[in-house]
Amino acid sequence: MKINDIPVIETDILVIGGGTAGPMAAVTAKEQNPDLNVMLLEKANVKRSGAISMGMDGLNNAVVPGHATPEQYVKEITIANDGVVHQPALMAYATRSFPMIEKLDSWGVHFQKDETGDYDMKKVHHLGTYVLPMPEGHNVKKILYRRLRRNRVQIENRFTATRLLKDPDGNIAGMIGVNTRTAEPIIIRAKAVIMATGAAGRLGLPTSGYLFGTYENPANNGDGHAMAYHVGADLANLECFQVNPLLKDYNGPACAYVTGPLGGFTSNAFGERFIECDYWSGQMMLEFFKELESGTGPVFLKLDHLAEETIEEIETVLHTNERPSRGRFHEGRDVNYRQRMVEMHISEVGFCSGHSASGVWTDETGATTVPGLYCAGDMASVAHNYMLGAFVYGQICGESAVEFAKDRGEPKLDEDFIKQELERIQAPMKVADGIPPEQMEYKVRRLVNDYLQPPKVTKKMEIGLERILAVRADVGQLCARDPHELLRAMEVQSIIDCAEMAARASLYRTESRWGLYHYRVDYPEQNDAEWFYHSRLFKDENGQMASGKRPIADYLVSLGEEKDAYRKMRVQKAANG
Amino acid sequence: MKTYDDPELQAIAVKLTSDDPGIRRVAVMDLVDSGEPEAVELVIHALNDPDTNVRQEAAKVVDEFEAADMADALIAALGDNDEVVRNSAAHALADLKDPAAGEPLLKALDNSTDAFVVSGILRALKPLRLAGAQSPALKCLSDGDPRVRREAVAVLGWLKQTENLPALVETAQRDEDPEVRRAATGALVYASPQQVGQALIGLLQDGHWQVRCEAANSIGKLNHQAAVQPLMDATKDQLWQVREKAVDALGKLGSTDSIPVLGECSKDAMSNLRKAAIGALGAIAHSDCRPFVEIAMDDPDPDVRKLARWAMSKLDAAA
Amino acid sequence: MPIANHHSSVPVIVDEDKCIADKGCTVCIDVCPLDVLWINEATGKAHMKYDECWYCMPCEADCPTDAVTVNIPYLLR
Known part of the structure; x- marks a missing residue:
C-alpha cells in the first residue's frame, strides 16, 4: 500500500523511542513471541540515545527483599506525592523491581555488590533502603543494544514520529513521521504501539540561556506528550512539574x-x-x-x-x-x-514522571486511554519511576502490546488524516522567508520561564497562556533550510503543545500540591476536599484542549501513621529559619 | 576466505581484508551493527589482526557480543602485548557469567603467570562461583601482585565456603596492601561470629582507616555481641568516618552498655557522626537513650532532628 | 521576514589529523543524540555543524582515534 507515493511499512509491534524503556519493551515483545515483527524507531541512534546515553550511577528505587518491601515502597511514594498516585501501578513496579534487577544483572549490567556477591544496598535515610549504587554503570546502553540485536528487533534510527494513527474504531493503527537527515516521511502501520519518548525536557529555559543545556537529554522534548494528546489519549497531573x-x-x-x-x-x-x-x-x-x-x-x-x-x-x-x-x-x-x-x-521546569508524577495517563498494564497504545518511562504517568521503573514498565508494555496485537487483523488507516499530516510535515521546508525554529523555540521557552515557572500566579499564567497561543499562531511562518532544521521545526511544535498543556493544567488545579511543583501563591493550601483527584488533560470532541478529574483508585496500601509523621516533618523550622 | 549470506556482513568481511589498517579498523566498528551471529567470527579474526589499532578496536567492541561465543579468544587476548586489548578482554570476560566458560577459564588460569592476566581471569571466575576455583584462588592469596590477591579474595568471598575462612582471616590481618586487607575484611561476613569475631575485633585497630571502617561494618552485619567494648573504643578513633561506622554497628548490636558513648557521639561537632549516633540510640530504644534524643530534637542539623523524631517514636513505642 | 546568519563558537572540536571519517568512520556522527555532527564536504572529516550540544560525550568517548574533544559551551563555562 502507498499513500502519496510513500510506501506503508507494516509491523506487528511498533516501539517509538530507543532510550531505556523502549529497548526493554522491544526485547520483551520478541521474547514473548519471536515470530512477531517488532520495530524500534529512534530519533537519534539507539546506541547512545535517551536519558542514560552515558550510563547511570545508581538505582534510587530498588525494592530488594530484606531491605524494603513493595508495601513500604508504595506507601512512601504515595506520601511523597501527596496522595495523588495510582497505587496499582506503583505496586506493579514494586513487585517487579527486584526480578528486573536480577534480569539486568544476568545481562551484564554492573550493580554494586559486597565482597560475598550480595547486592550492596545503601541506606540514604531512615525510612527505607532503596539505593543500589552502580559505580560501573556506564555499559547499560551497550547491553541493551546487544539484546536488541540478539533478539532481531528491527531498528530504525534517525526517524522522528510526528503523529499517531487511529483506525475508525478508535484503536491505535500506527504512526507517521519523518527522517531527520533526508526529510523523507515514513508511514508505519502497527497492531500495537508503545511510546517511550522520554520527558518533555525542552519546556523551560535553563538559567544559562543555552537552549540545549537542559536537565534532560534535549532530544526528549515532549514529542510523545504532544502525540498522545493529538491522538486523543488522556494526560495526567501535568501541573506537577519536574524541577530538580x-x-x-x-x-x-x-x-x-x-x-x-x-x-x-x-x-x-x-x-x-x-x-x-x-x-x-x-x-x-x-x-x-x-x-x-x-x-x-x-x-x-x-x-x-x-x-x-x-x-x-x-x-x-x-x-x-x-x-x-x-x-x-x-x-x-x-x-x-x-x-x-x-x-x-x-533546573528549568519540564514534565518527567521519572522524578515527579506527570505524563500520559497509564495504568498498571502500561495502557493509555487509547486501545492498543502503551506508554513507559519518563513520559508515562507512573510516579517516581526513575531508570528501573522505565525498565519495568518497558517490560510490562511489551507484554501488554503482544497480548493486544495477538488476534488483531490489519488496522485500517485514515488516508485523509495522513495526507494532512504529510502537508504539516512538509510545510516548513516550503517557507523561504520565515521564522527559524530556534527563534520560535527560544521565545516559547522564555515565556514558560516568565509565566509558568513556580511559584505560580493565576494572572501571570493567564497572560502566559495568551502569549503562548500567540506563538502558536506563528507556526505557519516556521521555516527550515534543511532536514535538520525541519526536525527542530517539528520539535518546536511539540514544545508549544507542551507549553499550552503546562499552562492549562496549572490553571485548572486551584490549590497548591506537590511542594514547589505546583505551588500557587494565590491558592497556597492543599485542598483535599476538591482536589484529591488526578487532573486530566485531553482533546475534547470539538478538538479543544479540555481538563477534568479522574478519581483516585482505592489504595492497596493504607498510609496509617506515617502520613502524620510526614505532615509533622513539614512544619518544622529550617535550621536558620 | 569464507563468504557470508548476509550482504552487510559480507561487505564488512571484504573490508577486513583491506591492506589499509584504517579501513580494517572501521570495518571492525561496523561489526557492532550486525545482528548476524556469525559477526562474532570476524571479531575473533580481528582480535588477531597484525595491526595494534585494529586489535584495540576489536577489543573495544567485544563487549557488544555474547562473550560466551569467544571465551577462548578473549582469554588469548588477555596475553596481548597491548594494554588496551588486554583490559578490554578482561572486562568482557568478567561480564561473561556463563558457566560454560568456567572450564576454559580455569585452564587458562593454570597456564598463566602474568599478574594482569591472572587477575582478569579471577574476576571472570568470581560470579561463576565454581568449586574448582577454590584451590587456585587460595594459591593466589600469596601472589606477589596485590591485584591478583585482591581478585582472589573476591573469588573466595563469593564462594562462601567455611574452609576458606582461615586463609581470608590471615589475609585480612597480614596482607601488606590495605585494599586487599579491606576486601578480605568485607568478605568475612559470610562466617559466624564465633569463627571470625576475634579477628574482626583486631582489625578495628588496623593502620588504614578504610580497613577499620570495613571491620566495624562487618561486625555490625554479623551482630557479633562480644564486640561491644571494642566498638565503644572505636568510637574514639581519630577519624570521624571510623567513629561513624562503629556507632552504626553499635546500633545494630543493640547493647544498652553502649548508650553513654553513643550519647557522647550525639554531641560531636561532626553532624554526620551525630546523625549516626541518634540513629543508633533510636535502634536501641532504651529509656536511657531519651535524654540524648531529646537534646537532638533541637539539633541545628535537620537530618539529626529528623532522626531524633524517628528515634523518639521508637522510644515512645518501646515505653 | 529576511533571515541573517549569526556566528557561534561551538563546543565540539575535531582534530582533522586524527579523524578517520575519510576511511568510512561515522562513529561520532552516529552516536550524537542531537545529530549536530556532520561530514565537512570540503575536508571529508567530521565537524560540528549545529550549535546544539548537550556535552554528553559519547562522540568523544566512542571516537576510535581520540580525535574529538567536547568543551563546555561558552554560555555555561
Missing part, C-alpha cells in the same frame, strides 16, 4: 544519592544541612527553593569534609557516568571538591 536540584549552570544532577552514602550533603552557604524533607519530592524542592532565595543561600554540594580516598571515589563515579563532562566543567571554574563547596541551583 542541579549544579549551577551545569545541568548535571545533584547526586545526593551518590554522595549521600559516602557522607556528602546539600548545604546552605554556611555548610549546614537545611533540608527537612526525607523524600525526593516537591516538598523537598520547595525547601531548596526557599533556601536559595534566603539570606543563608545559595545552596551548595558539600564534600570538602570527606577523606581523600572518598573524594577520589566520588570523582570516579561522577566523572565517568551519566554526565561525564562534569569534571571538565569544574576544571574550567577551578572548582575542586576538596577545597570548596559546589554551587547548586534548580
Whole structure:
C-alpha cells in the first residue's frame, strides 16, 4: 500500500523511542513471541540515545527483599506525592523491581555488590533502603543494544514520529513521521504501539540561556506528550512539574544519592544541612527553593569534609557516568571538591514522571486511554519511576502490546488524516522567508520561564497562556533550510503543545500540591476536599484542549501513621529559619 | 576466505581484508551493527589482526557480543602485548557469567603467570562461583601482585565456603596492601561470629582507616555481641568516618552498655557522626537513650532532628 | 521576514589529523543524540555543524582515534 507515493511499512509491534524503556519493551515483545515483527524507531541512534546515553550511577528505587518491601515502597511514594498516585501501578513496579534487577544483572549490567556477591544496598535515610549504587554503570546502553540485536528487533534510527494513527474504531493503527537527515516521511502501520519518548525536557529555559543545556537529554522534548494528546489519549497531573536540584549552570544532577552514602550533603552557604524533607519530592524542592532565595543561600554540594580516598571515589563515579563532562566543567571554574563547596541551583521546569508524577495517563498494564497504545518511562504517568521503573514498565508494555496485537487483523488507516499530516510535515521546508525554529523555540521557552515557572500566579499564567497561543499562531511562518532544521521545526511544535498543556493544567488545579511543583501563591493550601483527584488533560470532541478529574483508585496500601509523621516533618523550622 | 549470506556482513568481511589498517579498523566498528551471529567470527579474526589499532578496536567492541561465543579468544587476548586489548578482554570476560566458560577459564588460569592476566581471569571466575576455583584462588592469596590477591579474595568471598575462612582471616590481618586487607575484611561476613569475631575485633585497630571502617561494618552485619567494648573504643578513633561506622554497628548490636558513648557521639561537632549516633540510640530504644534524643530534637542539623523524631517514636513505642 | 546568519563558537572540536571519517568512520556522527555532527564536504572529516550540544560525550568517548574533544559551551563555562 502507498499513500502519496510513500510506501506503508507494516509491523506487528511498533516501539517509538530507543532510550531505556523502549529497548526493554522491544526485547520483551520478541521474547514473548519471536515470530512477531517488532520495530524500534529512534530519533537519534539507539546506541547512545535517551536519558542514560552515558550510563547511570545508581538505582534510587530498588525494592530488594530484606531491605524494603513493595508495601513500604508504595506507601512512601504515595506520601511523597501527596496522595495523588495510582497505587496499582506503583505496586506493579514494586513487585517487579527486584526480578528486573536480577534480569539486568544476568545481562551484564554492573550493580554494586559486597565482597560475598550480595547486592550492596545503601541506606540514604531512615525510612527505607532503596539505593543500589552502580559505580560501573556506564555499559547499560551497550547491553541493551546487544539484546536488541540478539533478539532481531528491527531498528530504525534517525526517524522522528510526528503523529499517531487511529483506525475508525478508535484503536491505535500506527504512526507517521519523518527522517531527520533526508526529510523523507515514513508511514508505519502497527497492531500495537508503545511510546517511550522520554520527558518533555525542552519546556523551560535553563538559567544559562543555552537552549540545549537542559536537565534532560534535549532530544526528549515532549514529542510523545504532544502525540498522545493529538491522538486523543488522556494526560495526567501535568501541573506537577519536574524541577530538580542541579549544579549551577551545569545541568548535571545533584547526586545526593551518590554522595549521600559516602557522607556528602546539600548545604546552605554556611555548610549546614537545611533540608527537612526525607523524600525526593516537591516538598523537598520547595525547601531548596526557599533556601536559595534566603539570606543563608545559595545552596551548595558539600564534600570538602570527606577523606581523600572518598573524594577520589566520588570523582570516579561522577566523572565517568551519566554526565561525564562534569569534571571538565569544574576544571574550567577551578572548582575542586576538596577545597570548596559546589554551587547548586534548580533546573528549568519540564514534565518527567521519572522524578515527579506527570505524563500520559497509564495504568498498571502500561495502557493509555487509547486501545492498543502503551506508554513507559519518563513520559508515562507512573510516579517516581526513575531508570528501573522505565525498565519495568518497558517490560510490562511489551507484554501488554503482544497480548493486544495477538488476534488483531490489519488496522485500517485514515488516508485523509495522513495526507494532512504529510502537508504539516512538509510545510516548513516550503517557507523561504520565515521564522527559524530556534527563534520560535527560544521565545516559547522564555515565556514558560516568565509565566509558568513556580511559584505560580493565576494572572501571570493567564497572560502566559495568551502569549503562548500567540506563538502558536506563528507556526505557519516556521521555516527550515534543511532536514535538520525541519526536525527542530517539528520539535518546536511539540514544545508549544507542551507549553499550552503546562499552562492549562496549572490553571485548572486551584490549590497548591506537590511542594514547589505546583505551588500557587494565590491558592497556597492543599485542598483535599476538591482536589484529591488526578487532573486530566485531553482533546475534547470539538478538538479543544479540555481538563477534568479522574478519581483516585482505592489504595492497596493504607498510609496509617506515617502520613502524620510526614505532615509533622513539614512544619518544622529550617535550621536558620 | 569464507563468504557470508548476509550482504552487510559480507561487505564488512571484504573490508577486513583491506591492506589499509584504517579501513580494517572501521570495518571492525561496523561489526557492532550486525545482528548476524556469525559477526562474532570476524571479531575473533580481528582480535588477531597484525595491526595494534585494529586489535584495540576489536577489543573495544567485544563487549557488544555474547562473550560466551569467544571465551577462548578473549582469554588469548588477555596475553596481548597491548594494554588496551588486554583490559578490554578482561572486562568482557568478567561480564561473561556463563558457566560454560568456567572450564576454559580455569585452564587458562593454570597456564598463566602474568599478574594482569591472572587477575582478569579471577574476576571472570568470581560470579561463576565454581568449586574448582577454590584451590587456585587460595594459591593466589600469596601472589606477589596485590591485584591478583585482591581478585582472589573476591573469588573466595563469593564462594562462601567455611574452609576458606582461615586463609581470608590471615589475609585480612597480614596482607601488606590495605585494599586487599579491606576486601578480605568485607568478605568475612559470610562466617559466624564465633569463627571470625576475634579477628574482626583486631582489625578495628588496623593502620588504614578504610580497613577499620570495613571491620566495624562487618561486625555490625554479623551482630557479633562480644564486640561491644571494642566498638565503644572505636568510637574514639581519630577519624570521624571510623567513629561513624562503629556507632552504626553499635546500633545494630543493640547493647544498652553502649548508650553513654553513643550519647557522647550525639554531641560531636561532626553532624554526620551525630546523625549516626541518634540513629543508633533510636535502634536501641532504651529509656536511657531519651535524654540524648531529646537534646537532638533541637539539633541545628535537620537530618539529626529528623532522626531524633524517628528515634523518639521508637522510644515512645518501646515505653 | 529576511533571515541573517549569526556566528557561534561551538563546543565540539575535531582534530582533522586524527579523524578517520575519510576511511568510512561515522562513529561520532552516529552516536550524537542531537545529530549536530556532520561530514565537512570540503575536508571529508567530521565537524560540528549545529550549535546544539548537550556535552554528553559519547562522540568523544566512542571516537576510535581520540580525535574529538567536547568543551563546555561558552554560555555555561
